[in-house]
Every structure is written in C-alpha cells, then in structure tokens.
Amino acid sequence: SAVISQKPSRDICQRGTSLTIQCQVDSQVTMMFWYRQQPGQSLTLIATANQGSEATYESGFVIDKFPISRPNLTFSTLTVSNMSPEDSSIYLCSVLGGVDGSYEQYFGPGTRLTVT
Amino acid sequence: KQEVTQIPAALSVPEGENLVLNCSFTDSAIYNLQWFRQDPGKGLTSLLLIQSSQREQTSGRLNASLDKSSGRSTLYIAASQPGDSATYLCAVRGDSSYKLIFGSGTRLLVRP
Numbered sequence: 001s002a003v004i005s006q007k008p009s010r011d012i013c014q015r016g017t018s019l020t021i022q023c024q025v026d027s028q029v030t031m032m033f034w035y036r037q038q039p040g041q042s043l044t045l046i047a048t049a050n051q052g053s054e055a056t057y058e059s060g061f062v063i064d065k066f067p068i069s070r071p072n073l074t075f076s077t078l079t080v081s082n083m084s085p086e087d088s089s090i091y092l093c094s095v096l097g098g099v100d101g102s103y104e105q106y107f108g109p110g111t112r113l114t115v116t
Numbered sequence: 117k118q119e120v121t122q123i124p125a126a127l128s129v130p131e132g133e134n135l136v137l138n139c140s141f142t143d144s145a146i147y148n149l150q151w152f153r154q155d156p157g158k159g160l161t162s163l164l165l166i167q168s169s170q171r172e173q174t175s176g177r178l179n180a181s182l183d184k185s186s187g188r189s190t191l192y193i194a195a196s197q198p199g200d201s202a203t204y205l206c207a208v209r210g211d212s213s214y215k216l217i218f219g220s221g222t223r224l225l226v227r228p
Contacts, residue, residue, distance in 0.1 A: 001162075004159075006159075031214060041220070042205065042218045042219060042220045042221055043160075043205070043207075043216075043218045045215055045216070048214065048215075090157070092159055092160070094160075096214060098165070102148070102165065102167065103147060103148060103209060103214070104148075104150065104162060104165045105150060105162070105207075105209075105216055106162060107152070107159045107160040107161075107162075108159050109158060109159040110157075110158060110159040112157055
C-alpha cells in the first residue's frame with residue numbers, strides 16, 4: 001500500500017486568493033490524481049497528473065483555475081486559484097498502486113478548504 | 117457513461133446487527149470495484165478491492181461481493197460496532213480507463 005500525506009490539512013482563505021496543496025507519497029508512483037469533494041457530495045476527479053507530462057483535466061476543470069505540478073514520482077501540488085466560496089471543499093490526492101496490475105487506489109487524508 | 121448508485125443513502129442500526137450496503141453500476145465493462153470508508157472530514161480508507169474476475173473478497177468482519185453481469189456489489193458488515201460508523205463509498209474502474217467513478221455513499225450510524 002502507499003502512504004500519502006497532504007499539506008495543509010485545512011485552511012481558511014479569502015476570496016480572490018490562491019492556495020497550493022502539497023501531496024507527498026512514500027513510494028514512487030506513475031499516476032497521481034486530484035479529487036474534489038464538495039460539502040455533502042461524493043468525489044469528483046479534477047485531473048490526472050503523470051510525471052513528465054502535462055496534467056489531464058476532466059470536463060469542467062481548467063488549468064488556469066487548478067494548475068498542477070508533478071516534478072517527480074513522489075510529489076505533486078494542486079493550486080486552487082482566484083478562490084470563491086464555491087471552491088470550499090475537501091481536496092484529495094490519490095495514487096494508483098497495487099501489485100501485479102491490481103490497480104488499487106489509495107487516498108491521502110485530504111485538505112479541507114474554506115473560502116470566505 | 118458509467119453511473120454508480122448506492123442504496124440506502126443513510127442507515128442507522130443498533131450495535132451487533134449484520135447489515136448490507138448496496139452498490140449498482142450501469143456499465144458492466146469494469147476492471148475492478150473498490151469499497152472505501154470515509155470518516156467525517158477525512159480522507160478515504162480502502163476496505164476491499166474486487167477484480168472483475170472475482171466474486172467476493174473478505175477482510176475481517178467485512179465481505180464484498182460482485183455480480184458484474186447484473187452490475188451489482190454488496191458490502192456485508194457482520195456484528196456491527198459503533199466504530200463502524202462512517203460513510204461507505206463504492207467506486208468502479210472501467211476496463212478502458214484509469215478513472216474511478218464513485219457512488220454518492222451510504223452514511224452508516226451504529227448506535228451503542
């Protein structure tokens with residue numbers, strides 16, 4: 001299994017500002033994912049981040065709003081830009097692991113963001 | 117487009133009961149299905165992973181079954197405890213995509 005840490009664990013931010021969330025994994029992984037969970041909702045995939053290539057964004061999410069970096073196989077950042085109250089969510093980092101192609105997915109503890 | 121539905125949305129049971137959570141998906145072309153637990157305001161903990169070729173997986177008091185042809189999975193929790201109180205999420209991965217598609221979850225409360 002993979003152990004994932006995220007920083008910060010929570011933050012309260014003012015509208016119009018930006019926040020960068022860090023994700024660190026204890027092993028090298030090819031595929032990393034960023035999810036958003038709005039209050040009372042299930043998880044929605046924001047983007048897939050592979051090392052050495054541009055992130056692939058899902059419909060409804062754009063790079064200008066959610067720029068992602070993936071400098072190596074154990075680390076990624078997600079920035080939430082020009083925040084509004086609608087961005088208040090839990091943001092979760094996730095990696096694809098598992099042995100022999102089992103493709104088990106693991107999640108970090110999440111970053112709880114409140115925008116005022 | 118794959119859609120995942122979980123029933124019931126919420127469940128309250130007395131301690132000690134055996135219970136079943138249901139998950140259904142519309143596209144049977146899946147690679148695997150994963151059950152997660154989420155405590156309030158926290159990340160997801162993987163409970164069980166079932167590959168498309170498997171019928172069930174067991175871990176302790178948890179048993180998950182998969183009927184791919186009918187698009188259904190169940191999570192059985194035996195002898196429930198208050199510590200089992202959490203939201204349980206079902207997610208499927210298609211056989212042509214790395215994406216996990218999540219259900220909306222079942223919020224479980226086990227009363228002492």
